[in-house]
Amino acid sequence: MPLQLDIFLLILRLLFIVLLYLFLMQVVIVITRDLRKSSVASVNAVDQAPPVMGHLVVVDSGPSTILPGTRYDLAAQTTIGRGPTNTIQLTDNSISSEHTHIWNRNNMWYVQDAGSTNGTWVNSQPAIDALPAKAGDIVQIGYITFKLTQ
Numbered sequence: 047m048p049l050q051l052d053i054f055l056l057i058l059r060l061l062f063i064v065l066l067y068l069f070l071m072q073v074v075i076v077i078t079r080d081l082r083k084s085s086v087a088s089v090n091a092v093d094q095a096p097p098v099m100g101h102l103v104v105v106d107s108g109p110s111t112i113l114p115g116t117r118y119d120l121a122a123q124t125t126i127g128r129g130p131t132n133t134i135q136l137t138d139n140s141i142s143s144e145h146t147h148i149w150n151r152n153n154m155w156y157v158q159d160a161g162s163t164n165g166t167w168v169n170s171q172p173a174i175d176a177l178p179a180k181a182g183d184i185v186q187i188g189y190i191t192f193k194l195t196q
Contacts, residue, residue, distance in 0.1 A: 096121035101195045108189030110138035124148045140188035155179040164188040
């Protein structure tokens with residue numbers, strides 16, 4: 047009788063190992079499929095990028111690691127923040143996940159803080175409400191200072 051129990055347990059162990067490998071194989075297949083979809087989506091996103099309407103050029107990076115002179119492209123509707131859904135992603139700790147909204151309407155830029163912790167300013171004025179801005183104006187997002195250019 048003990049021999050049959052040993053064989054039964056061995057079969058159960060082998061079945062468990064086979065099921066475990068099948069599960070792991072399914073996980074690898076799903077991850078591979080997801081990576082392929084995201085790479086195709088990123089290629090399509092680059093192909094369909096909105097036209098560049100202006101730039102933000104870093105004047106003073108404050109305590110961040112961003113180099114002065116770094117240039118960021120502005121689309122007609124631009125969001126700036128640390129989060130992955132923003133048009134411009136800044137990894138500095140003084141930047142909120144969604145920090146600032148910048149948009150262009152009738153060749154005039156508008157800057158508005160999105161309820162961030164460290165604020166947004168246009169020419170030293172807090173941008174709690176939308177403030178108009180033009181080329182040459184200074185936009186400060188958190189501790190990073192930018193110059194708006196065309």
